Amino acid sequence: MKGICLSALLGIGLSPATAAAQNNPIVIENQQPGTSQWQISGVRATDTDGQIKGYASAPSV
Secondary structure, eight states: OHHHHHHHHHHHHHHHHHHHHHHOHHHHHHTSOOOSTTSOOSOOOOTTTTOOOOOOOGGGO
16 A cells, blocks of 8 residues: 555655646757757868867857
8 A cells, every 4th residue: 555655755856847848948959869860071170270179159059
C-alpha cells in the first residue's frame, strides 16, 4: 500500500514538469533530428590570414 501511495504522489509531482517540457519550444526543437548541412566544407581558418574563427549573434547565444 505504501508503494502505491508513493508511486501516486511521485506521478502527480512529475506531471507539471512533463507538461511544461512538452510545451517548451526549446525542448521541442532539441528533439528534432540534426543535420550537418550547415557546416562549411573545404575552408580552414588560419591565424596568418586574420580570419574570423567564431561568430555569435543574438539568436544563437
